[in-house]
Amino acid sequence: MMLDIRDLHANAGNKAILKGLTLSIAPGQVHAIMGPNGSGKSTLSHVLAGKPGYEVTGGTVTWQGRDLLSMPAEERAAAGIFLAMQYPVEIPGVTTINFLRAAVNAQARLRGEKEPDAVTFLRRVKEEREKLNMSDEMVKRPVNVGFSGGEKKRNEVLQMAILKPALAILDETDSGLDIDALKVVAGGINALRAPDRSFLMITHYQRLLDYIAPDFVHVLAAGRIVTSGGPELARRLEAEGYDGIVKVA
């Protein structure tokens, strides 16, 4: 297993949010976690990425044989974990291209690798941004400043494409996107699917799964996975709503 979450308990503030979550993801698999508001979806993504403000009170998370929870956030990134955020952050004055370069170089250093040269880096950015229909001007603008919702999400996918993670966690990537933007973003993500890359998609709605087909669907309720299945589970959710499924489970 690439990622192994066992009986994970976590608090935000003093409130218990995750209450015994267990999940395993193998290389190349696409998992979707669906759940109603407040079920702990975002907490899961934040705890995995190492965001400050959460306290793990029990359980383990193993990533490629390492104890993920003991690693600082930047080391998790360097070890191949990428979080595409629900609300990408604006960084005034720092251009996307500089930001990406800082990230690529920092990760290389943390892994003990050589930093890629500028020409190679710029060529890669050009290739990837063109696939996402992003202009050169857009990557020269400060990170996410003045970007529309769709542009911000595309910028997340661009970063993912450049950083080439082994596990991409997509936190509500479909939120705030109209159908055209969703198609572009989903297309970008699908292009990144690979045998050595796993995805954990966190979403409230079935809609995203129409464009990115998951191998597994899990339903999260009250901090625990209450039921798992294939893509058909998502369709059932859409038809019956969370209430029915969660109660049955």
Place this chain on the structure above:
Amino acid sequence: MADQATIDTVQSQAGERYKYGFVTDIESVKAPKGLNADIVRYISAKKNEPAWMLEWRLQSFERWLAMREPDWAKLNYPRIDYQDAYYYSEPKAKPKLESLDEVDPKLLETYKKLGIPLTEQKLLAGVAVDAVFDSVSVATTFKGKLAEAGVIFCPISEALQKHPDLVRKYLGTVVPNTDNFFATLNSAVFSDGSFVYVPPGVRCPMELSTYFRINEAQTGQFERTLIIADKGSYVSYLEGCTAPMRDENQLHAAVVELVALEDAEIKYSTVQNWYPGDENGKGGIFNFVTKRGDCRGARSRISWTQVETGSAITWKYPSCILRGDHSVGEFYSIAIANNFQQADTGTKMVHLGRNTSSRIISKGISAGRAQNTYRGLVSAHARAENARNYTQCDSLLIGNRCGAHTVPYVEARNPTVQFEHEATTSKISDDQLFYCLSRGIPAEEAVTLIVNGFCREVLQHLPMEFAVEAQKLIGVSLEGSVG
């Protein structure tokens, strides 16, 4: 509370020790401790100055005795005992040096540690260096090339010997020896500094740079710089500073005067990185500087760019007197205060002539327990028709214990004047920091990245080789206390 995580991250990181905290072991020649008319005479005699210069110094000293130290700045520091300092010291070196071989090897070693490339590399880079070590200039290069262009670039002590009339004509005409407590003190006891004269129509063939350095413990450093750009000339002057680590507070009171005649342009850039004191607020330089440029001729232009990261106390307001019609004044500033540093800095744009314009871009960054104040005056006198000013004043806070203050003074005595003032205060948020971390960028690097982004508009105005150095310096200055 939201930023507690940020602060903790920051505080947990060990502070980088001041990189340049070393003292060169060179015997020095010192004047006795304290200040009186005899010390002033001693300094003047040491420099073999003309009688009028001594007269001016003594007059300044008399004046100074009657002056009170200003207390209007938002700065807190212990009373300075002006009698408990040395006012003159020079490293013991051979009186005349023809080449680098004759320079004290220890001195050269110091330069090396500082990264001052007083070598062939500088020639390739096209930069002439007039290195001031403590109070005495010991090495000057590239004079030939400058002389060819007719540019005079030398220590002011040398200018007093070789070009006394030029010095006499301009010295004290921008910053009079009655100007303020610190400038008047400087006028009495200034040790050395740089002198630049660019003749009419000449574009100075290289960037001029001087590295000032304070080395002797408890030695006040009183630099005096005078730059004159004659009609239609252009000069770009770079100044960068570092100082060794010491526990005693070191007093520094420099004066810089710039004169731009008709159609002339002066660009003055500073990177100031004197010892800021330790993380507990012990030690550090007290820096009281008077810098002023006079756009004396029509269509003249003076531009100040400063990156202030050092000193425990900074009191500094590089200003422009826009006397000539259509003259332009600019002030681009980055001031970083970390730990217990206090900075009260800004500018004055005094519009006297018609159609004059000025631009102020100030970026203040506060971290640790530092206090950072922007203090600026924009004024237009009755004759200053159509004067224009644009001021942008941005503050960035890192952590919960520092402060940013903005004190703009605006006076317009002419109804045609247009002054604009914009100001923002922001904070590096936990979300920004986590966004960087989640991409693999460690916290300190993230802060540097964000702060460099915040300062970008000002960094762009620095000469290329300084811009790179300044970016590195921003990172070093914020290490250990920022999040």
